[in-house]
Amino acid sequence: MRLRTGATSVGVFSLLWQLNEWLGPLDPTLVASPRLVLGALPEVLGDGLLSQHGPATVYALVAGFMPAVAVGILIGAVVGYSRRLTYLFEPLIMAFYVTPRIAFIPILIMWLGIGVSSRVAIVFLSAVFPVLMNSLTGVQTVDRLWLRSGAAFGATRMQAIRLVVIPGALSSIMAGVRLGFGRALIGVIVAEMYVSTAGIGKLIRLYQNSVRVDALFVVITAVTIFGLLGISLLRRVERRVSPWQEGMRW
Amino acid sequence: MSELRVENVCLRYESPDRESFLAVDNVSLTVQDGEFVAIVGPSGCGKSSLLFMVNGIAKRTSGVIRLGSAVVAGPSPSRALVFQEFALLPWRSIIRNVEFGLELMGVDKSRRREVAMTNLALVGLAQFENHLPHQLSGGMRQRVGIARALSVQPDILLMDEPFGALDAQTRQVMGTELLRIWERSRTKIIFVTHDIDEAIYLADRIIIMSASPGRIIDEIEVNLPRPRVGLTRSDPRFAKLHDRIWKVLESEVQESLARQFASNGK
Structure with missing residues (x-):
């Protein structure tokens, strides 16, 4: 039911897009159409361009995103658990959170060069703050009763964080992880478009230079599919680690 | 072996922008090994705070709490809490x-x-x-x-209105169940409740606390034989104890209510 309803919007959108090529007011070489995009598919895949540039992007994404998740959760939990640390760091974290991290790309390139390390760094910076912010908020809103039950049985601070605070804040943390993944994807593509030797962003620039709207849509759709896969994988992980969210809160 | 001794314990909440509030006022009590002690009192009288101080998650302002020879300095599983x-x-x-x-x-x-x-x-x-x-x-x-x-x-089980969130029938069953468990282990228990019948049914001794600030105003031995399964409220000894406790408690409950009205009116 849900799937069928959802498919309708995608279907109607594709249809209108296709109709434009046959009847429409817009120039098909500029807006392409599903038919033209499908036509470009063998070329983009066949030239091996996607398989040549894709792995570089995936590598930078994974290498930056994984540590961002770990660091974001840990710092968010530790800072959020202590009122004093929250007062101390919240303004700084907030400042980084609202600053578009892609604005740091030029600086990172000056520091780390145009190679993969600056892209990993931008992915890390893009993802870490959403994860951190959501962990922080999640930890601050953990039910006091859970904390009290830990405290009453003599939990140390690290035990409380590991066994009560992080699991208790997990749904909020995972929302941050999903958000961070989206930001990381933006970060890596923009960084590759800005200046790069390889990657999907680089490929986008190549097709831009030859005004290949149809091929660009193939690349964009590939990124979309990759993003969707990533999000659904994260949702699966979430269900795995917190099955209790499926039911009532407690 | 390791009786619990609460000696002259006070709890005062200090707050920079409000008057400080005395929650527990100079409370002393002892719980022997194997003893089941109930604490009854009007709501907000500090009976739960007292329990939390025995566990250690609440810090007493003054006084001493000892379990055996050890002075309570913080939370410990040896003084295990059961939460409402x-x-x-x-x-x-x-x-x-x-x-x-x-x-x-x-x-x-x-x-x-x-x-x-x-x-x-x-x-x-x-x-x-x-x-x-x-x-x-x-x-x-x-x-x-x-x-x-x-x-x-644990050396002592601290139960903070453990059946307070349950319906009346479930409460009854849980009480009987608790006694069955306790008869086996004979871990000493402090059981906080506002239900007089529950206290009589369960405890060896009932400590009655005043309206806030909580002080101990009376202490009553429950001289009913165990096991108490099947004991009913209509039993004359039960009714007599209930009346006696209610006589002490009634004015405290009224005072507590009057105070709540007053503070709501503010």
């Missing part, structure tokens, strides 16, 4: 909730599973080990809370 709101961790299975205290104590995995299973069986929930808390009824959840507290083999 159960306070189970919703993401943990029932068995892992029961293991929680042992895990904090650093007991290794196979040993804590074994101890937890024993105690889960004791409260009659062995077949629910892999359920999650939200799948259980309130009464069952509190059994899990009790099993969790028993698993750490």
Whole structure:
């Protein structure tokens, strides 16, 4: 039911897009159409361009995103658990959170060069703050009763964080992880478009230079599919680690 | 062996922008080994605060609390709490909730599973080990809370209105169940409640606290034989005790209510 309803919007959108090529007011070489995009598919895949540039992007994404998740959760939990640390760091974290991290790309390139390390760094910076912010908020809103039950049985601070605070804040943390993944994807593509030797962003620039709207849509759709896969994988992980969210809160 | 002695304990809440508030006023009491002590008092009289100070999650302002020869300096599983709101961790299975205290104590995995299973069986929930808390009824959840507290083999069990969130019938059953469990282990218990009947049914001794600030105003031995299963409210000895306690408590409850009205009116 849900799937069928959802498919309708995608279907109607594709249809209108296709109709434009046959009847429409817009120039098909500029807006392409599903038919033209499908036509470009063998070329983009066949030239091996996607398989040549894709792995570089995936590598930078994974290498930056994984540590961002770990660091974001840990710092968010530790800072959020202590009122004093929250007062101390919240303004700084907030400042980084609202600053578009892609604005740091030029600086990172000056520091780390145009190679993969600056892209990993931008992915890390893009993802870490959403994860951190959501962990922080999640930890601050953990039910006091859970904390009290830990405290009453003599939990140390690290035990409380590991066994009560992080699991208790997990749904909020995972929302941050999903958000961070989206930001990381933006970060890596923009960084590759800005200046790069390889990657999907680089490929986008190549097709831009030859005004290949149809091929660009193939690349964009590939990124979309990759993003969707990533999000659904994260949702699966979430269900795995917190099955209790499926039911009532407690 | 290790009686609990509470000596001249006060709890005062200090606040920079409000008048400080005396919650517990110079309370002294003793709980012997194997004894079941109930504390009754009007709501807001500081009886739960007293319990939290014995556990250690609340810090007393003055006075001393001793368990055996050791002075209470902070929370410890040896003074295990059972919460009114159960306070189970919703993401943990029932068995892992029961293991929680042992895990904090650093007991290794196979040993804590074994101890937890024993105690889960004791409260009659062995077949629910892999359920999650939200799948259980309130009464069952509190059994899990009790099993969790028993698993750490505490010197004293501190029960903070443990059946307060349950309906009247479940309360009744849980009381009988608690006595059955207690007869086995004879761990000493402080049981906080505002239900006089519950206190009479369960306890060896009932301590009556005043309206806030909480002081001890009377102490009554419950000279009813055990086991008390089947004992009813219509039993003349039961009714007599109830009347006696209510006589002491009534004016305190009224005072507590009057104060609540006054503070609401402000």
